[in-house]
Amino acid sequence: MLANVFLKTVRDRWLGWMIALGVVWSFVLLGFAAYSDLDLSILATFPEAYRTMIGLRPGMDAGALSIAAIYGTYGSLTFAAMALAMGAASIAGEERKGTLGLLLANPRSRTHVYVSKVAALVVLTIFATAVMWAISIGTASMMDIALGDLDVMALNVHMLASTLFYGLLAVAIGAATGKRGAASGISTGVLAVGFLGAGLLPLIEGGEKWAKLFPWYYFNGSEPLYNGIEWGHIALLVGAAAVFAVVGLIGLLRRDLKGQSVGVTIIDRLRENPMTKKIADRLAGSARVSSIWLKSASEHQIALVSACSYVFFIQLMLGPFYNALPKEAFEMLAQLPEGLEVLFAFFGGGDMSTPAGFFQIETFGMMAPIMVMLVTIAISSAAVAGEESKRTMGLLLANPITRSRVIAENTWAMVFYASIVGFATFAGTALGALIAGLDMSMWNIAATCVLLTLVGIVGGALALAIGAGTGRKGAAVWGATGVMVALHVLNSIGSVTDGLSFLQRLSPFYYYLGNDPLNKGMDWGHPVVLTVIAAVLIGISFPLFQRRDIRQRD
């Protein structure tokens, strides 16, 4: 094996994994702290369908709740996303950067390089999972939280298999096609759709068998935390991962390596065809380069379309889906004692017995803000830091334009796109509610989507400010993402812990869902607060960028 390719890949990636580990661990820690003083005996009275959805069990205690909720969502999603990013970067990423050719100029076969890369991914994943297991157990014992019969090890083994599945899926697509975008895009899609499909379908009568279509089902469907390792599921996930690895290798061995060349898009083909050349030229060529903001916008079309179609269809389907849920669940939920909304805090809170609460927990709480911020953080981090990382800023600023104009036009592109995602969310939710005949106020849906847009703009503004201050794209993307995730957790913790409710007000997410806008409508103070936060962040971006040297190297 090519030890140095293996070691270099591990070295390039270990920091990311450590950060991911730190984030997940801090969630576990917060979970232990937040849930430890709750009386959870009431869980036994929950309807079955309801319990399975968030992995609850009668007799469950704080430890179980935190570990189930956090591994089940944040932790396992974070790990899958890390593996996926690493997988997409491994072959296709090096190809895109033009370094794969250089690497293969050494007397090493493609197979050697590929195996080294895959080995690095597998070893890092195993290592991170093992560390995660150790620190969860260790933290629980330090905090005197009894884990009882919980099989944390089994959950970790399932998480490992699931993480490898997504990582190697991305490796395989990247290796077989050489397209990094396809590798990360397709595997992210499989992950996101599977997460929702496997989570939601079992709630419906007879839906369990359909849930088995989604890989995510094999991570948590057998509830390994309680039932131990389900070897059949592990075998399926690991077997699929192994098949991916082989398919990727065969694909890599058979095809031509790409240079730094960019892919051919549909619009490129249209531009080549004399019939469609004119209109395609207008769409792709002159329109997208007519100003800075249009160019930024056009470069993030794919992110926009993905995010919009995702939120639109999910929201559209949730309405009818709500009707399909067993009604007795809602009746029982209506009689639940006060204070139990804490269980849903991590998902954005909400009262599940109403359609509004259901929507809030299912999408508005986490998925919708993630989708908006995916777009706003992408566009804002590309605005200043991205141009500098790609070394095009010097050329751009050789034109008679001010640095402020670069910030202003990109801000506009970001706000514009956030509004489109907000509108798509509104359209999907409203249509879904109409089709299903749910009792939901259109005004309240609109108000929530306005707040959603604004919270997305806050995330984008933060990425813009970090990028303007540092010129580093990684800092902008990960800094903004990290801070927003932390603020989301802060809001969740604040909402469940009496003494800490003041913390909530420090988080922009409080001004998004804190007043339960789907049920109660707009509290006009909240959009003002969000707008002010965004305005301040955007405002400081101007002097931050104005004052410093343009970076020339990454």
Place this chain on the structure above:
Amino acid sequence: MSEAAIRTEGLTKHYGKVEALVDLNLEIPPGEVFGFLGPNGAGKTTTIRTMMDEIRATAGSASILGMDTHEKSVEIRKHIGYVPGDLAMYPNLTGRDTLMYFANLRGGVDWAYVDTLAERLDAQLDKKVGDLSSGNRQKVGLIQAFMSKPEVVIMDEPSSGLDPLVQRELQKMMREVAAEGRTVFLSSHTLSEVQRVAHRVGIIRHGRLIALETVQALRSKAMRQVEIELDRPADVDVFRAVEGVTDVRAQNNHVVMTFGGDMGALLKVAEGRYGIVDISTQSADLEEIFLTYYQDEEASA
């Protein structure tokens, strides 16, 4: 009287403790091609990026067309064209899209002129920049610098990746710019290129300007390679004693030396001791001058 096209006064840039550029004073009149020479890491790019207001001077100032490069940077950029070193562009745009983007930011250009430039440089504008070879990408960068017919063209290693024919065309374009009274600031380590087009040359090393001369003056100062064929085997010590002679080698009747002094004195010594059969001298090009300058610096350092 005409204003200097480019002027720097005590221009200094430190990165932390590293002195990237120290006290640079230059004055370049309109209509000149100024060659800015130095090895890698000498401070050429730092100078240019400071003039472009990409980075800010630690001390001193620079002005282009009489305007301060920091205070009036946007106004200045209406009048300049720029080719950055290690050129990077947007890989997903075609060459034409790229030019159109910059043209829009400039408020329009003469597209007939763009086509002329593209033809002269043999550039492919309908391919995506990411699919072009580095030389072809460089051509797109050159067109964007020349297309607005700027008063001042600032270029950082512009001929990297270009084939010799295109390099020659670029040199022609630079001479034309100068002939029209416009100014070219050409940073390079390709000395032959500078020698062909520049009027004056500044040589920079370790962030300090170590020479500023016309190309002619530099060349006349230059060391020459002198080879003399004598009627019998030569004694190197005879020649070594002559002022201006360095690096003497003798092989049978031939003696070869590097010489930078009075040729009459050298010949007198040779004729006094030997019969001269043949003599040839080769005037040094900038390459050798360049090396001479640096060797001197190194020796004194």
